[in-house]
Amino acid sequence: MELKPKQQISSYIIQSQEEEIKRISIELHEGVGQNLYSILTGLQFIDSGTKEPHMKNHLREMSQLIEKTIQEIRLLSVELYPPVLTTLGLLPAMKSYIKLYTSTFGILVDLDTAGTQKWLPEKSRIAVFRVCQEALTNIVKYADTSNVKINVIWTEDELKVTINDFGKGFHQAEHGGNNQSSGIAAMKERMLLTGGQCTISSKIGEGTSIELSLPLKD
Amino acid sequence: MTEIRELRPVLEVCDRLMEEAGCDFVGLAIQNTVGPDVRWHYAAGNLNDKYERITVRFGKGIAGKIISSGSAMMLADFPNDIFGKVTDYPIMLAEKLASCYAVPLFFNAVPKGVLLIGKRESFTFPEHVQQLVKDAAETLEQLLNEHL
Known part of the structure; x- marks a missing residue:
């Protein structure tokens, strides 16, 4: 697909942002996270050689605080850029994000897949993942729902992802110019830049449906 | 830990x-x-059961910040x-809360819980309501100390 000059600029900005996000994510996980883990191991070593109960208590509290910080750093890193997106592909990354999503927002996500996962170029993989992430974030903010259904269908020449939220829905024409509509425009643009499409339909009282499609053959 | 929802005196404090x-x-x-996980164990006036699945992230959101800082917090116009x-x-x-006031619960002088009250409209919680929450938190600390 031939990109227009304006789209080439958008594509370049998005790619630069993604590279920076990935760098910060890896730095958090492998730099800060590893250092904190070394501190935790050191504290546990000191604890094993300490006899005074009040010192032991203090050490245990400090260890717990570091454990919590390590966990948060790990979650933050995965939230920024899931490493499985590079190693195992789109589907495992989505499954991992859904798990984190449910434990963060309490919204249940039912993921159904059909067909065999194909290996996508990194740019397309990230684009589909980010658009799904944006869709799920919009659901938290606006849909007023407890259940989401995602269908991922792999065929020979196309990847299709459908996200249904069964929430309160919205009038698309009434949302021009606000944050929600900017988010929707960004999702559509992101899919277009990677050669795919994003279609959104919504009905008051019935919910919103987002359909992403990405051709798998040039 | 005994399920908090089974502890009638705890529920009575929250409901009151x-x-x-x-x-x-x-x-x-x-x-x-x-x-290190912190979870919402009990809620009154809830609209749905999402709270049961939410794990509070350390240092994030009102509950996470209260646990990491050990201080009370208020949001008047979320x-x-x-x-x-x-x-x-x-x-x-x-x-769908628009305002809340929350205080930490201390166990062995360490913040390990949060008691939060909220309204579905913008609101600044006055001093006497803040005191009610602090008093309830103290009672809960005593009640829960035996079970944690």
């Missing part, structure tokens, strides 16, 4: 607080005995004037 403070929601989050992103406040979004 909701009535006395005239709020729409009361939530009680406590750190699990094993591991989502305006917040620190961070709207999605950093899952309990406010899940329960």
